[in-house]
Amino acid sequence: MGEISDALRRAREREEGGAGDPASPAPRPASPSPRDAAPGSDAARDSAAQVEIPAGRSGAWRSRAVLVRSSGAAAERFRQAALRLRRELGERGVRSLALTSALRGEGKTTSACNLALALADLSSDKRFVLVDLDLRRPAVAAGLSIEAEVGVERVLSGFAEPEAALLRTQVPNLDVLPALHGSPYAHQSLASPELPRLLEWLEARYDTIVLDTSPVLLAPDTTLTLARVDAWLLISAVGVTRQRALRELFAAIPRDRLLGALVNRTSTPRHVSQYGYYHPPPGAGRP
Ligand SMILES: Nc1ncnc2c1ncn2[C@@H]1O[C@H](COP(=O)(O)OP(=O)(O)O)[C@@H](O)[C@H]1O
Numbered sequence: 515m516g517e518i519s520d521a522l523r524r525a526r527e528r529e530e531g532g533a534g535d536p537a538s539p540a541p542r543p544a545s546p547s548p549r550d551a552a553p554g555s556d557a558a559r560d561s562a563a564q565v566e567i568p569a570g571r572s573g574a575w576r577s578r579a580v581l582v583r584s585s586g587a588a589a590e591r592f593r594q595a596a597l598r599l600r601r602e603l604g605e606r607g608v609r610s611l612a613l614t615s616a617l618r619g620e621g622k623t624t625s626a627c628n629l630a631l632a633l634a635d636l637s638s639d640k641r642f643v644l645v646d647l648d649l650r651r652p653a654v655a656a657g658l659s660i661e662a663e664v665g666v667e668r669v670l671s672g673f674a675e676p677e678a679a680l681l682r683t684q685v686p687n688l689d690v691l692p693a694l695h696g697s698p699y700a701h702q703s704l705a706s707p708e709l710p711r712l713l714e715w716l717e718a719r720y721d722t723i724v725l726d727t728s729p730v731l732l733a734p735d736t737t738l739t740l741a742r743v744d745a746w747l748l749i750s751a752v753g754v755t756r757q758r759a760l761r762e763l764f765a766a767i768p769r770d771r772l773l774g775a776l777v778n779r780t781s782t783p784r785h786v787s788q789y790g791y792y793h794p795p796p797g798a799g800r801p
């Protein structure tokens with residue numbers, strides 16, 4: 515707790531000194547903002563830059579296994595999970611969904627990227643946006659192997675409008691709002707009124723907002739985020755997540771809007787590993 519108070523004090527001092535740190539909230543411009551555009555307007559989205567998420571198996575391909583269109587078990591598991599998730603989201607009227615976990619390395623970013631891709635694939639009539647709200651260690655851009663010039667952290671600190679950070683992808687119904695620079699003051703941005711404003715802006719344009727977040731047990735950030743979203747999904751990983759961490763996680767998060775849990779890094783049973791056999795070989799086009 516001492517560390518958090520120190521960080522808050524340092525940030526306040528910086529702000530008073532006018533250093534202009536992107537992590538510090540700044541007054542919003544008085545001029546009319548595209549954020550105030552009529553609900554449903556697409557002008558802001560249409561002006562967003564376009565990126566190509568590589569569909570090859572190089573780099574961090576696990577984060578885009580679904581896009582790689584392999585018949586691999588990892589991609590199929592995410593598709594299956596997305597199918598169940600789609601039903602839950604529809605039944606509960608969830609517009610914003612945060613993916614989180616106890617600690618690092620459990621697969622939050624991997625799951626967020628793949629579930630967003632799989633949901634977009636399964637519901638071509640709906641619009642999805644994937645937002646990186648792990649403002650300590652952003653990883654969505656690296657996970658998708660895309661480059662960005664403006665990160666969502668600048669939007670949340672009042673230095674940029676959302677469309678400046680928004681990226682359209684080659685998946686027509688999936689946009690991405692990446693974060694670029696990790697900050698130890700991330701909790702300030704997530705506690706600011708900019709977060710609900712951004713979510714409102716996104717809800718006016720997208721059917722579902724998928725949010726990658728930071729580990730619940732390592733920083734207050736995700737607790738702040740959960741207070742603003744409709745629902746959350748917990749990620750745990752076989753061989754990574756310890757029981758004690760899981761217990762602490764359950765004690766730390768509110769249960770009211772918990773959708774369920776996704777277990778990552780499960781080993782593939784033999785009958786499932788044969789599943790790829792029923793798909794055309796890679797490169798032969800989609801089934
Ligand atoms: N199912 C999986 N199989 C193999 N590697 C995985 C799997 N899920 C995640 N990883 C790898 O584990 C590391 C941590 O995953 P990541 O999604 O970044 O975790 P988190 O966001 O929770 O910190 C990454 O290098 C990622 O590629």
Ligand SMILES: [Mg+2]
Pocket residue numbers: 622623624648651653726727
């Ligand atoms: Mg991550």
